[in-house]
Amino acid sequence: MAILKPDYDSSPRGAADAARHREKIRDAIRANLPEIIGEEAIITREGRRLVRVPVRGLKSYHFIHSDGLEGGFGSGQGKKGSVIGQRSKEGRPGQAGDQPGIDYLDTEIELEALIQMMLQDLGLPNLKEKQARETLVPQGWKYESVEKSGIRPRLDKLRSLKEAIKRTEVLVGELVRQSGKGEEECRDALERARGSLPEALRLLREGELREGSAGEPRAAEAPPRRIFLDSPDLRFRTIQQDVETHSNAVVLAMMDVSGSMGLQQKYLARSFFFWMVSFLRTLYRQVEIRFIAHTTEARVVDEEEFFHKGESGGTYCHAAYELAARLVAAEYPTDRWNVYPFHFSDGEDWAVERTLQAVRALLDQGVAALGYGEIQSEYSSSTLLESLRSGLELELRRSEGFAWYEGRYRDIPLLGLVIRGKEDLYPALRAFLKPEKQPSGVK
Amino acid sequence: MSAAELARLARAEERILELAAGLGLSFLPQEFDVVSEQKMLEIMAYRLPVNFSHWSFGRDFEIERTRHEHGYAVPYEVVFNSDPVRAYLMESNPYPIQVLVMAHVYAHNDFMKNNRHFQHSRRDMIGLASEAASRFRQYEQDYGREQVERIIDAGFSLQWDLDPEEPMHRESERGTRERLFGWARESPPEGSFSDLLPTPAPVSTERKRELRLKTPPAPTLDLLGYIIEHSPRPLAAWEKDILGVIKSQALYFLPYRRTKIMNEGWATYWHERIMQRLFQEGFLSSEEHGFYNLYNARVKAHLPRQLNxxxxxxxxxxxxxxxxxxxxxxxxxxxxxxxxxxxxxxxxxxxxxxxxxxxxxxxxxxxxxxxxxxxxxxxxxxxxxxxxxxxxxxxxxxxxxxxxxxxxxxxxxxxxNSGVPRVRVVDGNYRDSLQLYLAHEFEGLPLQEDYCLRTLQHIHQLWKRPVLLESRQQEGERMQRKLFIADGSGVRVNLD
Known part of the structure; x- marks a missing residue:
């Protein structure tokens, strides 16, 4: 028997292997990005920087029994049928048939880190702010430069005195050179002449300096030397308006909220908007998002209403584009804002020609890019995407099993997408983010 | 911990030993090490005081640390079935908790010394693990960290697929063959009752040939052991070493898994009696005794979602x-x-x-x-x-x-079987093409499919040739045969 206090190797092995574990989590997240970005928990998160994501593949796998049920044994008070606890579903896929808690390990990651991973995965690691349109934002006033003329209130005393000192020293030097007298004598002469060079020279030449003055006992502390301030010495500040260059963006989120757009369709639109805004935030200092809901008429609504309320009735898509155009004219002039209108609908439109006109009108205002996403459901009768394709001469593109339309209207990138389910989100975002989708230059 | 505190603990320990012996417990020599919180959490996560590196230990370390920091802490006790039995005291614990842990540990010591399931364990495991840790570090340098990690991943996925009886009667493959042939019985042992022993049935020549060639001679639960010895991949010496270490550690911990409820119950039963006596004899003040009562209640708390x-x-x-x-x-x-x-x-x-x-x-x-x-x-x-x-x-x-x-x-x-499905190696040369054929013994529950496939992937990584696993599941009235397959093209399930 013994109680010892041994000296153990204190190298933090646990911390090192924990770091390796976190590294593996990140790898797993990276490997599952297309699934993870559809996670409801991320999209609906409120203002938190950390998001919970489910990660596959970090469990240790063994042969285990399956009883088809998730449960176990407990003890203590428990009447048959009573609920003794709750477990949040957050961060787990909602599909039927997923066994809760078996396959997934929840982990937290910063949203910012997740976005960086996605950008890397999409091959866009360095989205540059300079690609964006910049605007000047007044920041008040600031002093700009110093001038020789100006008004009294902006007299820069320090600068003026510095000028006077410089000039006095030049004059003393000149007196020494021209009169051949000592520096102290010249300085005295200048003082007596009150700063005038010819007068001081005259005094020196005429020897009118009092004999005694040179011999006067000087105090141990020499009196401060005189400086002669004259009008040429005066310096005045100028002021100027202070402006900073900012890059701002606004997403005009437009969506058909008529009956045929179900919750699942709206969820897909919401996910797309969420990531679109998240990406634009890495690009612009300020990103706003405005919501326009439409049926046959369009209204600016708040986010809650946009995604959660449904209406019945028909569908005029032009209403949304026309409202967007008015909003841009009134609040988001395109010389100061990068405007990204993006419209989701199920494709139904009762007045396609007019919609096409409205789209052209919006494009003529000079938006940064314009996108349309059709969320297909079993009820949809697509007319809009086809008309946009022919009307705006969009071309079919394919990459990694995903097809979309793209084109340009006077150099404005255009995008047409079809989204059928969660699995289309990632390729849709990739199409949106392709480098040539970025606005082509700084205006 | 100051010298005075250590001395007070030593006095308590001396008395605990006397009391426990008086109650009828018997022990192997016991040693306590006082360690920091960090070290204690590491020992719990790594299972052994010094063990090799792996991300899953890191994950467990983080879980333990989080629990500890959130105050879920119960008095930690870690004790190893070694000789001398080694146990750990966390330095930051207050005196009454240290005493509680010591009393508890002495009862564990008695249990491990006397329970038959602990009798065949390697009681030098602490040193073996420490040596393995430095070998593995060398392997990481020589063959790459990722490579070592992949082998450990695979080994861990099979660690509990053991033959629990193996440490008690190891039998060589040759021994098994001879037993099956019945050759051992051809000349019955001399003795007064030899005539009562059953005469082995004669084995046909054909069956003999089959038995001579069949591998394994009889189905075995020792998956990892069989793979280490017979993998056609073939496995390198360092890979075999890693898998062997994992298997021997799992065998070492198997008795703990099989007696968890008994072992902890036994230790709790006796520590209560010993603590009562220590209080009566003045080793604990009434304030300290109150503190002990509080902790002891936590140790024995009802848990709604887990059996304590x-x-x-x-x-x-x-x-x-x-x-x-x-x-x-x-x-x-x-x-x-x-x-x-x-x-x-x-x-x-x-x-x-x-x-x-x-x-x-x-x-x-x-x-x-x-x-x-x-x-x-x-x-x-x-x-x-x-x-x-x-x-x-x-x-x-x-x-x-x-x-x-x-x-x-x-x-x-x-x-x-500690909750582990019984999977046996039936044939290591299936279809005469070195495929590995495994069979799951149906005991009322099917295998969890996803876990099963991922585990097979690990086996395939070690075996290289196709791996098949036969299982069954209840499908309405009848039993359905299910064949899991892992080969170069991936994993899949075939239903009959």
């Missing part, structure tokens, strides 16, 4: 003592219908303590619960089965079953 082995084991031993003291066992007692009669039953047989020591020597959890978990005790503890029910936005934990018969049946089944 400390509580369950403690209650079982306490009940066992009482029943054998009063003679409440055997047919006459069991057949009593009326509750009142049962409660009044007392033969004053006084066999309780003797029964405790007998059970501690031979049982493991599975049989322990099967035999001694009585209806009365289950109802007193209010044991239940819960299920997680999908409620749309969340899961509700719902008490599904409280009927003692059902709960007991399911609970005992979950302890069978």
């Amino acid at each position: 082995p400390y509580l369950l084991g403690f209650a079982l031993f306490k009940d066992l003592k009482q029943r054998w003291d009063k003679g409440r066992h055997g047919a006459a007692y069991e057949e009593l219908e009326e509750q009142r009669q049962r409660e009044a039953w007392d033969l004053a047989s006084g066999q309780g303590t003797a029964k405790l020591f007998e059970v501690r020597r031979t049982y493991m959890d599975w049989f322990f619960l099967e035999e001694f978990l009585s209806r009365e005790l289950m109802e007193e503890l209010e044991l239940y089965l819960f299920l997680e029910k999908d409620q749309g936005a969340h899961y509700d934990t719902v008490v599904e079953e409280t009927d003692w018969r059902t709960v007991k049946r399911l609970l005992v089944r979950s302890l069978m």
Whole structure:
């Protein structure tokens, strides 16, 4: 028997292997990005920087029994049928048939880190702010430069005195050179002449300096030397308006909220908007998002209403584009804002020609890019995407099993997408983010 | 910890030893190491004081640390079945907790010294693990960290697929063949009862040829061992070493897994008695005793979603003592219908303590619960089965079953083979093409498919040739045969 206090190797092995574990989590997240970005928990998160994501593949796998049920044994008070606890579903896929808690390990990651991973995965690691349109934002006033003329209130005393000192020293030097007298004598002469060079020279030449003055006992502390301030010495500040260059963006989120757009369709639109805004935030200092809901008429609504309320009735898509155009004219002039209108609908439109006109009108205002996403459901009768394709001469593109339309209207990138389910989100975002989708230059 | 505090602990330890011996416990030599919190959490996560590096240990370390920081801490105790038995005291624990842990550890020591399942363990495992850790570090340098990690991943996925009897009677493959041939019996041993021994049935020549060539000669539960010896990949020496270390550590921990409830119950049962005496003798102030009571209550707390082995084991031993003291066992007692009669039953047989020591020597959890978990005790503890029910936005934990018969049946089944499905290597040269054929013994529950496929992937990584696993599942009335396959093209399931 013994109680010892041994000296153990204190190298933090646990911390090192924990770091390796976190590294593996990140790898797993990276490997599952297309699934993870559809996670409801991320999209609906409120203002938190950390998001919970489910990660596959970090469990240790063994042969285990399956009883088809998730449960176990407990003890203590428990009447048959009573609920003794709750477990949040957050961060787990909602599909039927997923066994809760078996396959997934929840982990937290910063949203910012997740976005960086996605950008890397999409091959866009360095989205540059300079690609964006910049605007000047007044920041008040600031002093700009110093001038020789100006008004009294902006007299820069320090600068003026510095000028006077410089000039006095030049004059003393000149007196020494021209009169051949000592520096102290010249300085005295200048003082007596009150700063005038010819007068001081005259005094020196005429020897009118009092004999005694040179011999006067000087105090141990020499009196401060005189400086002669004259009008040429005066310096005045100028002021100027202070402006900073900012890059701002606004997403005009437009969506058909008529009956045929179900919750699942709206969820897909919401996910797309969420990531679109998240990406634009890495690009612009300020990103706003405005919501326009439409049926046959369009209204600016708040986010809650946009995604959660449904209406019945028909569908005029032009209403949304026309409202967007008015909003841009009134609040988001395109010389100061990068405007990204993006419209989701199920494709139904009762007045396609007019919609096409409205789209052209919006494009003529000079938006940064314009996108349309059709969320297909079993009820949809697509007319809009086809008309946009022919009307705006969009071309079919394919990459990694995903097809979309793209084109340009006077150099404005255009995008047409079809989204059928969660699995289309990632390729849709990739199409949106392709480098040539970025606005082509700084205006 | 100051010298004075250490000295006070040493005095308590001395007395604990005397008291425990007086109660009838017997020990291997015992040593305590006082360690920092960090080291304690590492030992718990890494399973051994110094062990090799792996991300899963890092994950567990983080889990332990989070728990500790959130104050879920119960008095940690870690004790190893080594010689001398080594246990750890966390430096930051207050005195009464250190004393509690020491009393608890001495009872573990007795259990490990005397329970038959611990008798074949490598009692030098602490040193072996430390040596393995430095070899593995070298492998990481020589063959790459990722490579080493992949082998450990694969080894861990098979670590519990063991033959639990292996340490008790190791048999070489040749030995098995001879036993099966019946050659060993061809000349019966000399002895007075030799004529009573069964005469081995003659083995046909064909069967002999088959037995001579078949690998393994008889189906074996020792998956990892078989793969280490027979993989056609072939495995490099360092890979075999890693897998061998994982297997030997798993074998070392197997008795802990098989006796978790008994071992913790036993230690709790005795530490309570020892602590009571220490308090009476003034080793603890009443304030310290109050502190101990608080912690002890936490140790034995009811957990709504988990069976607390400390509580369950403690209650079982306490009940066992009482029943054998009063003679409440055997047919006459069991057949009593009326509750009142049962409660009044007392033969004053006084066999309780003797029964405790007998059970501690031979049982493991599975049989322990099967035999001694009585209806009365289950109802007193209010044991239940819960299920997680999908409620749309969340899961509700719902008490599904409280009927003692059902709960007991399911609970005992979950302890069978420590809850590990029995998978055997049937043929290591299937179709004469070095494919590995495994079979799952159906014991009422099917295999979890996703886990099964991922585990097969790991086996395939080690075996390289196709790996097949035969299983069955209930499909309505009939049993359906299921074949899991892992080969170069991936994993899949075929149904008959």
